[in-house]
Every structure is written in structure tokens, then in C-alpha cells.
Amino acid sequence: MGRHRLSNRVALEPIGESFKIDELKERLKKRFPNHNFNVPAPPDTKCKSPYLCKTNDIKYRDSDGNEYCGLRFKQTDENNHYIWEWKVCHAMIHQAKPVFKQDDIPF
Numbered sequence: 001m002g003r004h005r006l007s008n009r010v011a012l013e014p015i016g017e018s019f020k021i022d023e024l025k026e027r028l029k030k031r032f033p034n035h036n037f038n039v040p041a042p043p044d045t046k047c048k049s050p051y052l053c054k055t056n057d058i059k060y061r062d063s064d065g066n067e068y069c070g071l072r073f074k075q076t077d078e079n080n081h082y083i084w085e086w087k088v089c090h091a092m093i094h095q096a097k098p099v100f101k102q103d104d105i106p107f
């Protein structure tokens with residue numbers, strides 16, 4: 001048990017890690033109160049990693065022509081930041097104008 005406690009202690013010590021966790025918690029707090037399963041979510045236009053996204057030039061488009069941020073970043077597990085996985089930002093950078101005019105819709 002003593003060893004377990006020690007490893008937790010060590011885990012909290014690396015410089016910058018606690019800041020990262022706080023940032024992540026803030027982000028989750030902001031995300032979940034607004035989450036409503038009945039309403040389609042508005043396009044996510046907020047980059048997940050603003051510092052990296054600023055210089056990111058990996059972008060992709062969907063079939064509607066919307067443009068998204070394709071930045072890959074490491075997302076650490078909230079409970080164990082030794083665990084992380086690659087995530088893609090997926091923020092919408094540019095929303096395409098509707099492709100069809102009202103007149104083109106055949107009904």
C-alpha cells in the first residue's frame with residue numbers, strides 16, 4: 001500500500017501536469033452542463049488544443065464542404081495521466097454555405 005501511495009505522489013509532481021488536469025476539468029465542466037441529448041449539438045467550432053491548432057495545417061472536409069481541424073493531440077486520462085490516447089480535434093473551422101438554393105429542392 002505504501003508503494004501505491006508513493007506512486008500517486010510522484011504522479012502529481014511533474015511540472016505542468018496539475019495545470020493540465022485543471023484545464024481538462026474546466027473543459028469537461030463546460031461541456032457537460034450544456035449537453036442535451038434531445039437537440040442536435042451545434043457544430044463544434046472550438047479547437048481542443050488552441051496552442052497547437054493555431055499552427056495546425058491538417059484540415060479535412062466532409063461531403064458538405066465543411067472544413068474541420070484535423071490536429072492530432074494526446075489526450076490524457078483524467079484519472080491516470082500516464083494513460084493517454086491520440087485524439088483528433090474535429091473542430092469546425094469553416095462552415096460551408098448551403099450547396100442547394102431553396103428553389104432546387106424538389107418539393
Ligand SMILES: [Zn+2]
Binds near residue numbers: 053069090
Ligand atoms: Zn483544432
